[in-house]
Amino acid sequence: xxxxxxxxxxxxxxxxxxxxxxxxxxxxxxxxxxxxxxxxxxxxxxxxxxxxxxxxxxxxxxxxxxxxxxxxxxxxxxxxxxxxxxxxxxxxxxxxxxxxxxxxxxxxxxxxxxxxxxxxxxxxxxxxxxxxxxxxxxxxxxxxxxxxxxxxxxxxxxxxxxxxxxxxxxxxxxxxxxxxxxxxxxxxxxxxxxxxxxxxxxxxxxxxxxxxxxxxxxxxxxxxxxxxxxxxxxxxxxxxxxxxxxxxxxxxxxxxxx
Numbered sequence: 001x002x003x004x005x006x007x008x009x010x011x012x013x014x015x016x017x018x019x020x021x022x023x024x025x026x027x028x029x030x031x032x033x034x035x036x037x038x039x040x041x042x043x044x045x046x047x048x049x050x051x052x053x054x055x056x057x058x059x060x061x062x063x064x065x066x067x068x069x070x071x072x073x074x075x076x077x078x079x080x081x082x083x084x085x086x087x088x089x090x091x092x093x094x095x096x097x098x099x100x101x102x103x104x105x106x107x108x109x110x111x112x113x114x115x116x117x118x119x120x121x122x123x124x125x126x127x128x129x130x131x132x133x134x135x136x137x138x139x140x141x142x143x144x145x146x147x148x149x150x151x152x153x154x155x156x157x158x159x160x161x162x163x164x165x166x167x168x169x170x171x172x173x174x175x176x177x178x179x180x181x182x183x184x185x186x187x188x189x190x191x192x193x194x195x196x197x198x199x200x201x202x203x204x205x206x207x208x209x210x211x212x213x214x215x216x217x218x219x220x221x222x223x224x225x226x227x228x229x230x231x232x233x234x235x236x237x238x239x240x241x242x243x244x245x246x247x248x249x250x251x252x253x254x255x256x257x258x
Contacts (some may be wrong), residue, residue: 003237006031009130010083010236011074013061013119016043018188019138020087022229024051030233032083035074037061061088061115062107071122081126082133083236086116089138091190092153105152112156113163120167124176132175134236137164139180139247147257157182161247168245177244179235184251185213185222218253 010027014020015036021043024034028051037059038044048054055077059070075081092108093100116137127133142150143157160180168178185191199209214220231250234240 003030003233003239005083005233005237008032008082008236009078009080010034010085011071011078011081011119011123012036012085012087013115014038014088015056015085016040016047019183019186019225019228019232020085021047021051022225023085023087023232024054026229026233027083027236028052028054030237033078035077037067037070037074037088061118062090062111064114064118067115067118068122071119075122075126080130081123082130084119084123084127084133084135085232085236086119086135086137088112088115089140092150092156094149096149097151100152108152109156109159112153113159116160116163120163120178124171127171127176128174133177134240135167135171135176135178136232136235137178137180139164139182141182141184141249141251141254141257143180144182144247144249145254145257164247165245172244177235177240179240179243179246179248181228181231181235182247182249182251183223183228184217184249184254186228187222187224191222214252216255216258217251218255221252223250223252 010032012020012024015024016038024036027034034054036056039060041058044056059066061067090111093104137160139160140157142154143161147154164178164180195206195209199206228250
């Protein structure tokens with residue numbers, strides 16, 4: 001089945017690397033026009049150099065004024081909007097809840113949850129003008145399971161689920177679909193660092209730690225950025241035209257987080 005986005009106009013936050021970049025690649029291949037933002041200028045320029053027609057600029061979604069300015073410029077550049085992907089996120093602090101500093105809590109929720117609100121609020125008038133469209137927010141397995149030592153991150157990702165379902169109820173009458181994805185641990189540099197740290201703390205090899213972590217999934221594997229991007233493409237295509245208000249897990253059958 002070919003998933004076609006010909007003529008669609010999309011914004012992808014944190015589109016320079018990882019899930020955002022894979023999403024931009026798939027969208028471009030499906031015929032969409034895309035504008036991305038990213039905090040990392042090198043990643044942004046790399047993505048623009050490798051994805052034909054991709055536009056974008058450096059932006060910190062944690063800076064509300066800068067982010068809203070980026071969104072205004074992106075919508076104007078595209079001449080409207082059909083798809084909004086609220087992908088930006090940050091890990092936040094790792095600490096017992098009683099040791100989490102207020103500023104760290106606030107920063108984590110600002111990037112992971114408030115930016116999705118800002119992106120959605122700015123996108124909705126343009127999506128209404130287009131006669132409908134699709135919004136996809138990035139939650140996490142941490143928005144499905146409890147996640148000890150990561151209270152700000154988990155709270156934000158649970159918040160994305162409630163925000164998504166509420167927006168889907170509000171916006172369905174305008175033909176706007178709103179869904180979120182809940183990825184499990186994603187292959188890449190970040191999970192490699194986690195494995196290394198856990199292995200050192202436990203006095204075991206990195207391979208043994210990887211096996212322990214993947215044994216908590218039905219498929220005995222982590223997921224990839226491409227796995228998530230393909231689900232996003234499906235939701236934004238006509239093939240997903242009756243899916244809204246859903247929190248879709250792409251996690252290899254993850255059974256929990258520790």
